[in-house]
Amino acid sequence: xxxxxxxxxxxxxxxxxxxxxxxxxxxxxxxxxxxxxxxxxxxxxxxxxxxxxxxxxxxxxxxxxxxxxxxxxxxxxxxxxxxxxxxxxxxxxxxxxxxxxxxxxxxxxxxxxxxxxxxxxxxxxxxxxxxxxxxxxx
Numbered sequence: 001x002x003x004x005x006x007x008x009x010x011x012x013x014x015x016x017x018x019x020x021x022x023x024x025x026x027x028x029x030x031x032x033x034x035x036x037x038x039x040x041x042x043x044x045x046x047x048x049x050x051x052x053x054x055x056x057x058x059x060x061x062x063x064x065x066x067x068x069x070x071x072x073x074x075x076x077x078x079x080x081x082x083x084x085x086x087x088x089x090x091x092x093x094x095x096x097x098x099x100x101x102x103x104x105x106x107x108x109x110x111x112x113x114x115x116x117x118x119x120x121x122x123x124x125x126x127x128x129x130x131x132x133x134x135x136x137x138x
Contacts, residue, residue, distance in 0.1 A: 003068075004032055004132065005039040005107040007116035008047040008099075015051060015061060021117045024134050028115060029065065032132070039112050040067040043102045072102060073109050080105035083125040104129060 006029075013025035032038075040062070052058035080101040087101070100121060107114040108126045116122060119133035 002036050003039055003110070003112045004036040004115050005041065005070075005103065005110075005112040006044065006067075007103055007114060007118065008044045009117050010115050011044070011048055011062070012051070013117065021134065024138070025117065028132060028137065032115065033065075036113075038065055038067050038115075039070050039107075039110075041070060041103060041106050042072060043099050043106070045069075047099060070106075070110070072106055076105040076109040077102065078105075079109060087125060101125065 009021075010025045010028070013019055013021045014029060016022075029038075045058075048058060048062075049055075052061055080098065083105060084098050084101040100118075104114065104122045104126045106112070107122075108129045113130040113132055114122060115132045117134055119131045119135055122129055122131055
């Protein structure tokens with residue numbers, strides 16, 4: 001069974017209002033579910049906090065996905081910091097914050113696939129990462 005770290009934007013698409021990626025995100029969750037363990041990180045959990053009025057309600061909302069909670073490895077934090085440093089040194093703006101790099105590094109260090117609709121940045125800073133995105137899986 002493969003492990004797939006689910007990026008925040010996929011959860012927002014699935015559980016949020018109608019968007020152009022809602023159908024793709026929902027379909028990928030359904031398609032991958034029989035063969036994948038979905039990984040939830042504390043970073044994604046924090047980014048999803050505003051989607052529910054309480055932590056219990058957020059847990060209830062995500063419960064049917066049988067997510068595996070996984071702490072951020074220290075080695076992933078280091079790789080994220082270095083990737084963010086390279087991004088800033090290359091002229092990247094502060095609008096791209098560290099959480100995106102933490103998510104990508106976590107998936108990379110733990111050899112998880114990454115389910116995201118924002119593959120370009122992850123591919124640029126984590127080239128060995130196996131990414132599932134609208135560009136690669138339609």
